[in-house]
Every structure is written in structure tokens, then in C-alpha cells.
Amino acid sequence: MAQEKTYIEDIERTLYDIKNVDKSKYKSQSGLTEDIIRDISARKNDPEWMLEFRLKSLEVYNQLSLPNWGPDLSELNMDEIVTYVQPDAKMTGSWDEVPEDIKDTFDRLGIPEAEQTSLAGVGAQYDSEVVYHSIQEDLVKQGVIYTDMETALHEHEEIVRDHFMKLVPPKDHKFAALHGAVWSGGSFVYVPEGVHVEIPLQSYFRLNAAGAGQFEHTLIIVEKNASLHFIEGCSAPKYNVTNLHAGCVELFVNDGARLRYSTIENWSRNMMNLNTKRAVVGKDGVIEWVSGSFGSHVSMLYPCSVLKGENAKCEFTGVTFASKGQNLDTGASVIHCAPHTSANISTRTISKAGGKATYRSAVKVTKNAPYAKCSVNCESLMLDDISRSDTLPTMDIEGDEADIGHEATIGRISDEAIFYLMSRGISEDEARSMIVRGFVEPIAKELPLEYAVEMNNLVNIELEGTMG
Amino acid sequence: MLELKDLTYQVEENNETLTIIDHLDLTIDDGKFIVITGPNGGGKSTLAKLIMGVKELTSGQMIFDGEDITECSITDRARKGISFAFQQPVHFKGIKVLDLLRLATGKNISVNTACEYLSKVGLCAKEYIDREVNSSLSGGELKRIEIATVLARGTKFSIFDEPEAGIDIWSFQNLIQVFENIRKTVKGTVLIISHQERILNIADEIIVIENGKVKKHGPKDEILPELLGTADAVNRACSKMS
Numbered sequence: 026m027a028q029e030k031t032y033i034e035d036i037e038r039t040l041y042d043i044k045n046v047d048k049s050k051y052k053s054q055s056g057l058t059e060d061i062i063r064d065i066s067a068r069k070n071d072p073e074w075m076l077e078f079r080l081k082s083l084e085v086y087n088q089l090s091l092p093n094w095g096p097d098l099s100e101l102n103m104d105e106i107v108t109y110v111q112p113d114a115k116m117t118g119s120w121d122e123v124p125e126d127i128k129d130t131f132d133r134l135g136i137p138e139a140e141q142t143s144l145a146g147v148g149a150q151y152d153s154e155v156v157y158h159s160i161q162e163d164l165v166k167q168g169v170i171y172t173d174m175e176t177a178l179h180e181h182e183e184i185v186r187d188h189f190m191k192l193v194p195p196k197d198h199k200f201a202a203l204h205g206a207v208w209s210g211g212s213f214v215y216v217p218e219g220v221h222v223e224i225p226l227q228s229y230f231r232l233n234a235a236g237a238g239q240f241e242h243t244l245i246i247v248e249k250n251a252s253l254h255f256i257e258g259c260s261a262p263k264y265n266v267t268n269l270h271a272g273c274v275e276l277f278v279n280d281g282a283r284l285r286y287s288t289i290e291n292w293s294r295n296m297m298n299l300n301t302k303r304a305v306v307g308k309d310g311v312i313e314w315v316s317g318s319f320g321s322h323v324s325m326l327y328p329c330s331v332l333k334g335e336n337a338k339c340e341f342t343g344v345t346f347a348s349k350g351q352n353l354d355t356g357a358s359v360i361h362c363a364p365h366t367s368a369n370i371s372t373r374t375i376s377k378a379g380g381k382a383t384y385r386s387a388v389k390v391t392k393n394a395p396y397a398k399c400s401v402n403c404e405s406l407m408l409d410d411i412s413r414s415d416t417l418p419t420m421d422i423e424g425d426e427a428d429i430g431h432e433a434t435i436g437r438i439s440d441e442a443i444f445y446l447m448s449r450g451i452s453e454d455e456a457r458s459m460i461v462r463g464f465v466e467p468i469a470k471e472l473p474l475e476y477a478v479e480m481n482n483l484v485n486i487e488l489e490g491t492m493g
Numbered sequence: 494m495l496e497l498k499d500l501t502y503q504v505e506e507n508n509e510t511l512t513i514i515d516h517l518d519l520t521i522d523d524g525k526f527i528v529i530t531g532p533n534g535g536g537k538s539t540l541a542k543l544i545m546g547v548k549e550l551t552s553g554q555m556i557f558d559g560e561d562i563t564e565c566s567i568t569d570r571a572r573k574g575i576s577f578a579f580q581q582p583v584h585f586k587g588i589k590v591l592d593l594l595r596l597a598t599g600k601n602i603s604v605n606t607a608c609e610y611l612s613k614v615g616l617c618a619k620e621y622i623d624r625e626v627n628s629s630l631s632g633g634e635l636k637r638i639e640i641a642t643v644l645a646r647g648t649k650f651s652i653f654d655e656p657e658a659g660i661d662i663w664s665f666q667n668l669i670q671v672f673e674n675i676r677k678t679v680k681g682t683v684l685i686i687s688h689q690e691r692i693l694n695i696a697d698e699i700i701v702i703e704n705g706k707v708k709k710h711g712p713k714d715e716i717l718p719e720l721l722g723t724a725d726a727v728n729r730a731c732s733k734m735s
């Protein structure tokens with residue numbers, strides 16, 4: 026039976042929407058079968074164990090059902106999704122060697138420019154494969170590895186094998202299993218003990234092909250007392266068919282290490298974004314998430330931090346903006362597994378024009394985690410009466426002497442505030458945008474300047490959508 | 494010149510029509526320093542908001558420098574040169590004092606320039622410039638910042654709604670100074686809503702609003718003695734009662 030579909034009229038998303046002619050070198054058949062997976066695996070020249078892993082994941086995928094909570098996913102028809110799209114480009118360390126249309130895409134997104142001014146390394150993925158990767162020489166000398174997952178799988182097979190989908194096992198949920206079966210691309214970062222990567226690394230994932238899926242895998246290992254800031258960017262142009270993103274991010278933050286993982290996801294309105302991110306943090310280690318969720322038709326994204334070592338810390342700062350036809354279900358979860366672990370979750374959700382934004386926070390304190398500290402602060406802003414924002418906290422506290430705080434506010438922009446700003450000579454739209462920018466400021470200020478600017482642009486793009 | 498012709502502002506409450514501003518006529522000449530006073534609830538703030546366009550007239554007409562602004566938005570009025578310091582300024586999360594001052598001037602003014610405006614209202618500028626305009630600021634601080642932003646706008650017609658409210662006695666002294674300076678230096682019209690004799694004292698003209706109407710309007714020297722006379726009489730009556 027043909028599935029009834031609702032395609033969302035997209036707003037003008039300017040540069041993000043410029044699509045290239047599909048010049049892919051190879052596309053797998055749509056759908057999900059053992060043959061397709063064997064074919065992908067062979068083309069990617071996987072080691073034998075990886076093929077087995079993929080096939081096992083497919084089995085798990087077939088056994089699991091869709092989540093029985095959260096947004097409706099019935100519009101997603103896997104039979105119509107092309108899971109592997111190989112761009113007609115070889116991975117290179119020189120932008121000159123990247124095909125022109127692909128290079129132009131990343132130019133518009135400002136990647137090569139940022140690489141020159143504010144990044145220590147860049148990975149750029151186009152559809153299913155990484156087409157460009159670079160890292161500064163002095164980091165290489167210090168033993169830092171930053172490369173695409175395929176290269177890592179061959180050159181650092183043991184490390185990958187020890188970590189790949191160990192934190193997010195395929196059994197975790199249906200889309201983790203899907204990821205295990207069809208993953209392609211993504212970045213691998215290894216920071217050796219005591220090395221501080223002072224300037225951020227960034228991977229950008231661009232999905233160009235219509236009706237395709239992107240399943241990049243990001244694996245980051247920060248060894249003892251080392252530190253890293255990793256930035257992830259994602260976008261796709263709009264199409265009239267459903268696209269799927271089911272990436273997976275696994276972060277290993279060892280004792281005394283510090284990792285900041287910043288993301289701005291900016292998908293078009295035909296995207297189902299079902300993404301999984303998880304970090305495990307050792308003694309005295311720190312994971313900091315900065316997460317901006319924009320765009321997509323449906324999102325389910327709940328980065329999880331497992332505080333495994335004593336005194337491990339998690340800082341989570343997130344913003345989610347849902348507009349017309351969007352159901353963005355995001356959140357954060359923290360599992361306290363050791364004494365004196367602490368977490369701070371601070372989120373802002375905005376909804377407008379009938380959009381639905383849900384923020385779920387889940388805090389679990391195991392009985393091995395006395396003196397856990399966790400504070401959750403969720404603020405929602407609804408820009409009109411037809412939009413919805415919800416915050417859904419859950420807490421499960423077994424450890425003694427836990428100090429858990431939760432604060433949630435849901436608000437609207439008052440006319441008074443708008444009138445006030447208009448009386449300073451700006452238009453009503455500018456006033457509204459200034460208030461929203463102020464609302465998301467706690468997140469913007471956690472981002473490097475260029476990304477804060479990008480986020481403010483996205484806020485403005487989303488806000489302008491109302492006017493038409 | 495601002496001409497208010499037959500202004501009426503009504504609100505519906507519990508199926509009743511309340512007339513807050515009642516067929517009010519008023520002409521405010523250019524370059525004057527005018528203080529509006531009158532009993533609580535008389536309609537002063539409402540009148541100021543009608544001039545700024547924050548509230549919509551029920552009927553009547555407003556002419557500003559010969560141009561009919563009755564239908565103009567708040568933004569347009571602001572751009573034509575009307576400013577309003579709110580009696581109760583609004584809180585904003587994530588917006589800094591510096592942002593508000595930049596917004597007010599419409600320019601990307603330097604921190605130093607912004608600090609000068611804050612110093613004018615007696616705030617130690619460096620401490621405030623990066624503060625968010627949220628509930629962490631005290632009422633008095635908020636009021637002073639509000640006054641600073643209107644000073645920063647420097648428009649030809651500025652309205653201050655009870656600028657002295659919530660400001661301590663010591664700073665009040667300075668505030669009077671601020672307004673005296675405005676009086677001397679600013680060429681535009683300044684309209685202050687106030688209950689304070691000290692402020693009434695520096696006015697060119699005083700307007701008394703009561704029950705939504707102009708009860709009195711004239712030069713300070715004429716109106717102030719009348720007002721003080723009434724106050725004296727009330728005081729005397731009260732002291733007799735006790």
C-alpha cells in the first residue's frame with residue numbers, strides 16, 4: 026500500500042539549498058537487503074569482520090521495531106531510501122583535486138575559508154564518502170590522527186575494532202542497527218595522551234542526492250589528559266522525497282581528558298534525522314556538548330553522556346528550533362556511574378508556525394554514584410499560539426546524596442517586549458529576531474564566533490519563514 | 494510641534510467600556526521642557542503610550558510636525574523622532590546593556606561612547622555595559638539604563654515616564670542635574686511625567702492630567718503655585734485631623 030506522505034513546503038534556506046546535479050559514480054539500489062549490504066561492503070573493501078558486523082546489524086534491524094514513543098516515523102519507507110551514494114571523487118588532501126561542483130558546495134558553506142582561518146583540520150563528506158581531509162602538520166607530529174573512517178578502518182584497524190559501535194551497539198535501537206549495517210564515511214580522531222589540540226577540527230557532512238541516506242560514523246578517542254574541540258556541521262538541499270540521516274557518534278574521553286563536541290545540524294525539510302551520539306567519560310574527564318538542531322522534517326536526537334570515572338563531568342548546551350511541519354524531538358541524557366560525577370544541562374527550544382519542539386532530559390544516577398550532581402535547565406519559547414514546545418524530564422536516582430535540580434520554563438514573547446524594541450526604531454520582525462537571538466545567546470556564546478554567526482543566521486532564516 | 498486632537502482611548506472590561514483618555518486636546522510646542530503631572534491613574538502613562546503608538550487610539554488624531562501620524566506604527570514614530578522611556582522597562586534575556594544602547598543610537602557605537610551615556614545617569618559604566626538586561630538588575634538600575642538609552646537616541650521629541658521612580662535620594666540629585674543639562678543642551682522637546690516638585694520646578698510648562706483630560710496647562714510659574722497650594726491645603730487638612 027502506498028504510504029500517504031506530507032511534504033513540507035520549505036522555506037528559502039539560501040545557500041544551503043543550492044543542489045548539484047547528481048553525478049554520483051555509483052548508487053546502490055534503494056531498499057535494504059543482504060545483497061545491498063554485501064555490495065556496499067565489497068565496494069568499500071571492508072575487512073571480513075566488518076562485513077559480518079554489517080550483516081549482524083541487518084539482522085538486528087529486522088528484529089527491532091520502530092520506537093513506540095516520540096514522533097511518527099511511518100512516513101519513512103526504507104524501500105525507497107538509497108543507502109549508499111558514492112560521489113565521483115577520490116578522497117584527497119587538496120581542494121584543487123576535489124571536483125569543481127563539490128568544491129563549490131563546500132566553498133559556499135565556508136569550509137575551506139574556515140580551514141584557513143580557524144581550524145586545525147577539516148573533513149568534508151559528500152553523500153556517502155569523505156572527499157577531503159586535512160590536518161595540520163604539527164598535530165600529526167604529536168601523534169594526532171584525523172582521517173575518514175574508511176582510512177582508519179584500514180590503517181588503524183585494531184583501534185577501530187576495539188571501539189566501533191561499542192558505545193552505541195546496534196541493539197540499542199532500530200536506527201543504530203541500520204547504521205551498523207550501512208554506515209559509510211565519517212571521521213576518526215585520535216588524540217594521544219597529554220596532547221592538547223588547541224584549534225578545533227571540523228567535519229562537514231553534506232547530503233546532495235535525492236532520496237538518499239547518510240550514515241556517517243564519527244569515532245573520537247581523547248586519551249588521558251588530552252583535549253580537543255571537534256565541530257560537526259551538516260546540511261542538505263531540499264527535495265520532494267524523503268532523505269534519511271542516521272549517523273552515529275561515539276566519543277571516548279579518557280581520564281583527565283576534555284572534549285568539546287559542537288554541532289550545528291541544518292537539514293532541509295524533507296529529512297528524517299534519526300541520529301545517535303554518545304560519550305563515555307573517565308575519571309576527572311569532561312565532555313562538553315554544544316548542539317544546535319535546525320531544519321529537518323522529523324528529528325530524534327538525544328546525545329548521551331556516560332560518566333564512568335569519579336569526578337567526571339558533562340556540560341550540555343542545546344538549542345532546537347521547530348517551525349512549520351517540523352517535529353523536532355531532541356534532548357540529552359546523562360548516566361552517572363561513579364561518585365562525585367556532575368552534569369549541567371541547559372537547553373533552549375523555540376517553536377513557531379505550528380512546529381513542535383520537544384525536549385527530553387533523562388538523568389540516571391546509579392547506586393555506584395554517590396554525591397552525583399546534576400542540574401537541568403530547559404527553557405522554551407513559543408512564537409505563536411499554534412506551535413508547541415514541551416519539556417519532558419525523567420529522573421532515576423539510586424545513588425545516595427544526589428543533588429539534582431530541574432527547572433523548566435515555557436514562555437511566549439510578550440507584546441510589551443516587542444513594542445519596547447520597536448520604540449527604539451526597529452521593525453516588528455527585527456524586534457522579534459532580537460528577542461529570539463537573546464534567548465539563544467547562552468548557546469551562541471558557547472560556539473566559536475563564525476558558528477555563532479551561522480547560528481544567528483539560521484535563527485533569522487527560520488524567523489523570516491513566518492512572514493510570507 | 495505635536496498636536497493631539499480629540500484623543501479618546503477606551504478599554505473593554507467586564508462588558509463595560511472604560512474611558513481612560515477622554516476627548517483630550519493638547520498642543521505641545523517645539524523645544525519646550527514640559528512636565529506632566531496629576532493623580533495616580535489619571536491617564537498620564539496611557540497618553541504617553543498613545544503618543545509612542547504602543548497603545549492604539551480609539552478615536553482622535555495626532556499631528557507631529559505637520560504630519561498625521563495617527564496610523565503610524567511604533568517603528569515609524571520612533572524613526573520620525575519620538576522616544577519613550579518606559580515607566581516599567583522590559584527585561585530581556587541575552588540582551589546586554591551595550592546592545593540596548595547600540596540599538597538606541599542606531600549605530601555600532603564604541604564601548605567608550607556607550608559608557609559615556611551610562612555615566613550621565615550615574616552608573617559606573619564598566620560594571621554595567623556587559624550586563625544582561627534581565628531580572629538581575631535592580632529596579633533603579635533598570636530605570637537609569639532606560640533613561641540612558643533615550644538620551645542616547647537624542648531624538649527631537651523625548652518622553653520620560655516617571656524617570657525618578659525607584660531612584661534613591663542621592664542619585665535623584667544627579668538625575669535633576671541630568672534633566673537640567675538636557676534642558677540646556679537639547680534642542681528638542683522633552684516631556685517628563687513626574688510627581689516630583691524638584692522636576693516640576695525645572696519645567697517650562699506644566700500639564701495636569703486628571704480623569705483622562707487636561708485639567709490644567711500653562712507656564713510653570715502659573716501652575717506650580719496652584720499645585721503646591723492644593724498640596725499645602727491637603728497637608729494642613731490632614732494635620733488637623735490627626
Ligand SMILES: Nc1ncnc2c1ncn2[C@@H]1O[C@H](COP(=O)(O)OP(=O)(O)OP(=O)(O)O)[C@@H](O)[C@H]1O
Nearest residue numbers: 504506511513531532533534535536537538539540
Ligand atoms: N488595559 C486596561 N484595562 C483596564 N484599565 C486600564 C487599562 N489600561 C489602563 N487602565 C487604567 O487607566 C487608568 C490610567 O492609567 P495610567 O497608567 O495611564 O495612569 P497614570 O496617570 O500613568 O498613573 P500613575 O501616576 O500611577 O503612573 C488607570 O486607572 C488604569 O488602571
Ligand SMILES: [Mg+2]
Nearest residue numbers: 537538539580
Ligand atoms: Mg503612569
